[in-house]
């Protein structure tokens with residue numbers, strides 16, 4: 001195939017990828033594989049500047065893979081996708097009371113397989129491969145032009161606010177366009193300070209794209225250590241994570257009440273969860289509910305988080 005025909009063929013496939021995502025209400029960007037190095041440099045630069053707390057770095061960032069994988073030696077692009085995603089409601093019954101709690105968007109992985117299938121169904125018949133990538137997805141989304149940062153370090157996408165889930169892939173499909181942007185801040189942030197005011201921990205530093213993550217409730221609710229003494233129990237507002245800054249944000253106005261996937265746990269199930277019962281000791285029905293919530297693998301933190309919310313009388 002001549003070079004021009006080859007370029008035109010790849011351009012067609014790229015269009016099909018974008019329209020396949022769009023048909024489902026999803027979106028994405030494809031950038032050159034050379035930006036793997038840019039992502040690595042940026043994470044390392046921030047680490048060397050002392051921006052990351054070391055515990056945070058080890059927990060969230062050390063697992064990224066910035067090399068070309070052996071199973072895809074001809075990798076040519078990074079694909080970043082975003083899928084609109086609601087909050088989930090989860091109800092616990094305990095000592096005659098019901099506790100209605102929230103799981104923020106992004107915890108459910110339900111759409112990862114769907115988005116992978118959409119892309120694979122387009123790429124594989126044309127002889128291209130696709131594999132999930134372990135890269136800093138928020139940073140890739142912003143650099144690729146898909147998303148913008150808010151002051152709260154959450155990323156925002158046109159038409160989705162911050163209610164979406166990102167998923168990154170590596171492919172041997174060449175990147176036709178290679179947009180790579182400076183970090184961009186949401187326009188609304190220029191005249192808004194709502195998240196800074198609402199954040200209970202003071203984790204949001206205005207004029208910086210990164211929150212002090214070691215001060216952020218999300219970080220502490222996701223790791224199994226004891227909560228530090230400086231965290232007021234009354235600050236907790238989700239079964240895992242924290243929604244205060246996202247629910248204060250005008251860019252999310254359309255999505256504040258968007259919930260799907262409600263699950264309820266009986267008194268008996270709640271007691272078993274609070275006791276820290278391991279998944280293989282839980283009734284199958286309870287395991288299935290936790291699986292549907294994508295929380296089965298968070299059972300190392302859920303009992304502690306639930307206990308503090310029940311103590312506070314959250315409803």
Ligand code: SF4
Nearest residue numbers: 199216217242244245
């Ligand atoms: S998630 Fe919660 S603790 Fe973290 S920055 Fe937002 S409001 Fe603050």
Ligand code: SF4
Nearest residue numbers: 150151189192195249
């Ligand atoms: S609440 Fe305001 S300042 Fe914070 S991310 Fe949203 S628009 Fe920006």
